[in-house]
Amino acid sequence: MNGIGIVLLTTFLASSVEAIEMVTIVIGVGVTRGWRSAVLGTVAGFAVLAAIVAFLGAALAAIPIGPLRLLVGALLLLFGLQWYRKGIVRVATRGLAGMQVGAVEDDEVPSAGIDWTSFLLAFKGVLLEGLEVALIVVSFGATAGQLGPAIVAGAAAIVVVGAIGLAINPLVARIPRSLLQLIVGTLLASFGTFWALEGLGVNWPQGDLDIALLLTFYGASAAASIAVEQRARRNGLRVALS
């Protein structure tokens, strides 16, 4: 494989990892809280990203990505833990049948206007991950003296992963809302933990693979908490009936 081929492949693969995180957040938020504000947040995220890239160009490498990761990660972690906890309670209460689509009464999703929660989550996910893709493009492309092919590979990664995300979206929409809220809460808490600690200078032992470890940890803990909630509910019912 020649120099251009190597730059194309490595940039595409590295950018795909970031694009998967970006698309996962946007789809999770869109399916759970509605698409309008999630799409607006995505568009706004890409617009700000484009402005930053156009303004800074190759000087992008000077952006202090650590503090940005810490800020976005901490916000996602705190918000993700709220959905994580609500998801546990709902799955424990209603089971996997979940609740009816549209009946998200205590999430305060506005029926009209912009849902700022959805907008911000999508915006932050797109901006942070987009910046990371841009940094990968600049560092891989500039190092190899192949900035053009690196830009093509980075853009292709976002387009391909985004298209796959859109293709599987109908499947995601079939997941019961209570379970979906728990899944999205688990995803946000896992990504948030990963980014916040990276921003603090923590070295993850297995690198990006530790996101899977975090997902497993939060997922297993949720399963245990659901079992505890359901047992307490059964015991409470027994006491009420006796």
Add this chain to the structure above:
Amino acid sequence: MSIIRGARALVLFFYRFVVGDDPTVAAVVLVSLVMTGALVVHAINAWWLAPLTGVVMTSVSLWRRRAALTRGH
């Protein structure tokens, strides 16, 4: 007046977005992040502290919710 109302709504939105309905969880998780940063400065790679805190505080929050519901009966 509308500016004040708008600013208050914005602050309320960010409070709900970040803190939610259980401020204890948000406060303790933030403290765990600060402690992780302090440990990293002292060359201790404390990657486990924040996720552990998140899960423990979620369990504590759920337990407090169950206790409050029981008291309500």
